Amino acid sequence: MLPHDLCSKLQNAFRARHLHVPVEHTTTNLGILSILLRNGFITNITRGTVDEPDPVAFHSARDTERRIWATLKYRDDRPVLNHMEVVSKPSKRVFMETSELRAISTGRRAQFVRPLRLGEIAIVKTNFKEHEWLEAREALRLNVSGEVICRAR
Structure with a gap:
């Protein structure tokens, strides 16, 4: 999984004003999302499945159905993360x-x-x-x- 996919998914989710965005569960995505969380660009990350952010269901799901759910952050109805590029x-x-x-x-x-x-x-x-x-x-x-x-x- 290449980081450009994560960058485009996050950017498109912010532009569409989504609250949560699911991305594939990889160490690359988890590493990048944790840095964005530490620096205040997103509110929360949690593990889940394709359907919902549920850490309990994550452990029983198959590898292809596992996702990381990022909760996007907005301030004054504007996204905190404006641009992300590879x-x-x-x-x-x-x-x-x-x-x-x-x-x-x-x-x-x-x-x-x-x-x-x-x-x-x-x-x-x-x-x-x-x-x-x-x-x-x-x-x-x-x-x-x-x-x-x-x-x-």
Whole structure:
């Protein structure tokens, strides 16, 4: 499962003013959604089935029917997450060292990636099991480099 599917599903759900959106249950989706939750872009994530967010039914469901349900966040009837785009694509993967992550986090361009704006985050996948999915600023604090997967604002 590629992250571009998650990005487009979340963006389309916000534009359609949905309250909940189900996405496939993968570690990639769970990692990205947990970062969006920690940074306040979504309200809640829970496991469930294709039909409903139900953690009890999740355990008895088949793998193909398992979903992660994200509760979307709105403020003054406007979505908190305005835009989400993929940075690293299968045809062109974007790996950044800590110096390049520092550059995009502090307002400078690195490689072909534009700097992060105010209120924007970049999601980084690292090679460390205990810190596999991080936000760019968290990766800087831990002095960890990795692949920049997507950005959200």
